[in-house]
Amino acid sequence: MYIYERPEWPHFTWQHEQLELLLGAVRHQQGRVLGHMEALDFSAKAQATLQTLTLDVLKSSEIEGEVLAADQVRSSLARRLGLDVGGLVPAERRVDGVVEMLLDATQEFKEELTAERLFGWQAALFPAGRSGLQRIVVGAWRTGRKGPMQVVSGAAGREQIHFEAPDAGVVEAEMARFLAWFNGPAGLDAVLKAAVAHLWFVTIHPFEDGNGRLARAITDLQLARADGTAQRFYSLSAQIRVERATYYAQLEAVQKGGLDITAWLEWFLGCLGRALAATEHTLAQVLAKARFWERHAPRQFNARQQKLLNLLLDGFEGKLTSSKWAAIANCSQDTASRDIQALTEQQILVKEAPGGRSTAYRLAE
DSSP, rough: OOOGGGTTTTOOOOOOHHHHHHHHHHHHHHHHHHHHHHHHOOOHHHHHHHHHHHHHHHHHHHHTOOOOOOHHHHHHHEEEEEEEEEEEOOOOOOHHHHHHHHHHHHHHTOOOOOOHHHHHHHHHHHHTEEETTTTTOOOOOOTTSSSSSSEEESSSSSSSEEEEEOGGGGGGHHHHHHHHHHHOOSSSOHHHHHHHHHHHHHHOSSSOOOHHHHHHHHHHHHHHHHHHHHHOOOHHHHHHHTHHHHHHHHHHHHEEEESOHHHHHHHHHHHHHHHHHHHHHHHHHHHHHHHHHEEEETTTOOOHHHHHHHHHOOOSOOOOHHHHHHHHOOOOHHHHHHHHHHHTTTTTTTEEOOOOOEEEEEEEO
16 A cells, blocks of 8 residues: 555654754754855855856766766756856757756745746756657646556566656646645745655656656745745755666655655755755865855956866866866967976975876865
């Protein structure tokens, strides 16, 4: 028996005393992260938001097995946020669609969640009206024309059914009840509401495709309400991607269980706590970058030096040599050597310990 087949559906219950300490710890972590961000200037906050949203789009899609181009996602976000960043590239329609959905959820978090708004989000995910090679219904609830909506894994002929959603005929009524609750008066902690909303929506599975990404967008919207800000500094989707197998196992277990969803809420809060812990490292990088440029504000750097220094501050992978500098900055080897020499004389770059045939450089501590 699936959870929605039980007579008490959708009146979820949980053990408050089991969640109290965990919820308190997560709320404390949220406060720490938001407090750290208050110390940043507008530019650094914008960069942190861009970095977080880029990660959110990429990882939410990866959970569903879809890999998007990171540079296209970043460019699409930067354009829509009005950020002045270099190296923008054109983005595919499907990338723009995912970005538009997430930005509407997080930037317009105070707006009511309606069926029409969800239709727009789902249509944005599938601008060509197809999921892969399959034509699907977009901008409307699923119709059941292809039979039951099932979550299946395994090779053809050896499929394993993990979940079967409610009949298409009840989706409209189920979603009306969900939206009335979601838009209703606050009577539940905002973070717990995000967890309940995620489970409730993904259990209804109201669309032919895109339900997982839409569930995470709804969760992001509710977490933005919990934070009270449109600026995003942590990505729950990135942590769910790390824990994807556990995420699906937790969903399957609760969807085949009773209406006591304590176990799901415990996992959700734990996952959110780990997402917040992970973002503290990211924010430390953003803070370090902001402080670096504040410290060196009086110095004059050319455009090539600025570009390469930003790459190093963002965590340049591998060894930075003069030949790599020349290739990235699109300049001659002699120009690259002069750029590097000027930075080493200012003690901004230092030579790494000898090794290999080429001299490598890194930022001074």
